[in-house]
Amino acid sequence: MEEKIMEIDFTEKQCIDIEWSILIAVDSVQQRYLKEKKEIDTPLTRKLLKLHDYIQKTRKKVKVS
Numbered sequence: 079m080e081e082k083i084m085e086i087d088f089t090e091k092q093c094i095d096i097e098w099s100i101l102i103a104v105d106s107v108q109q110r111y112l113k114e115k116k117e118i119d120t121p122l123t124r125k126l127l128k129l130h131d132y133i134q135k136t137r138k139k140v141k142v143s
Contacts, residue, residue: 093137100130 088096104126108118 090137090141093133097130097133097137100126100133104130 104123107120107123107126111118111120
């Protein structure tokens, strides 16, 4: 199944806020998993970090253009 690509316009500040929110979510998940003595490298944290990296790369690419 092919994924549809959405184009959404955000301000620089909104992108930074989204990046920080993702990092906070990853940290929260990892802290909870550490307390439960579970592996912190989970599909959820990998997916969130991949999303964070994608947003950051796209933001830098648009900034340079």
